[in-house]
Amino acid sequence: MKKVTHEIEDLDFAGQTERQVKIGLQIRALAQDFFQKESSGVSLITVTKADISRDLERSNIYITVLPESKEAQALSFAKRMRSDLRTVLKNKLRIRKIPNVEIKLDEGEKARQIMDTLLREKK
Template identity: 50%
Template sequence: MSERQLKMSALISELAAEFLGSESNRLSLITVTRADISPDFARATIYISVFPDDKEEEALHFTRRKRAAFRDMLKKRLSVRRIPFVEFELDYGEKNRQRIDEISNDVQ
């Protein structure tokens, strides 16, 4: 990933966290874990984790419904030529890391 991609990913991740914090219904905690952006800056994938786990699907539907509003926020806050199309996904890597930690704590 280029330096420019890394900076844009970090900025989009920060803005997504701010947006979801202000727009969410507070029934679940939605945390932005990271954002990846394509080399041509046309697409951004934002990875989230959700607590409690049973609210994951509901939170994912919420983020997908709010995609257009988030993209509008990006248009206002970013000074770039191309605003990326945004996709939200669950971060299974983070969930798997938590599960491994639980298992290792049980073994000890």
């Protein structure tokens, strides 16, 4: 299998095959569209990353939520909507086995935002 060695600014593909990267990017785009359409507008849910296991059976979708005070509520909503999201993936992806989806908060993105804020304050 061909490993992806190129770097894209915001996405980390280290150690993933080209197929994993392609499917992960498709899942990310579909999940973003899904949450944009299904959310109530109380909070902004952004899909920052989606990765998929080597056997294509599991996918982790990482989200950030604004405002932060609504994080728990938005994460609960996203987890409740997993089966509907999986149905969308089944209808849109052209793969035999649709991965089981897990929704997680993107703690790395949150840490990056805090560091950016601290760096801006020092200037």
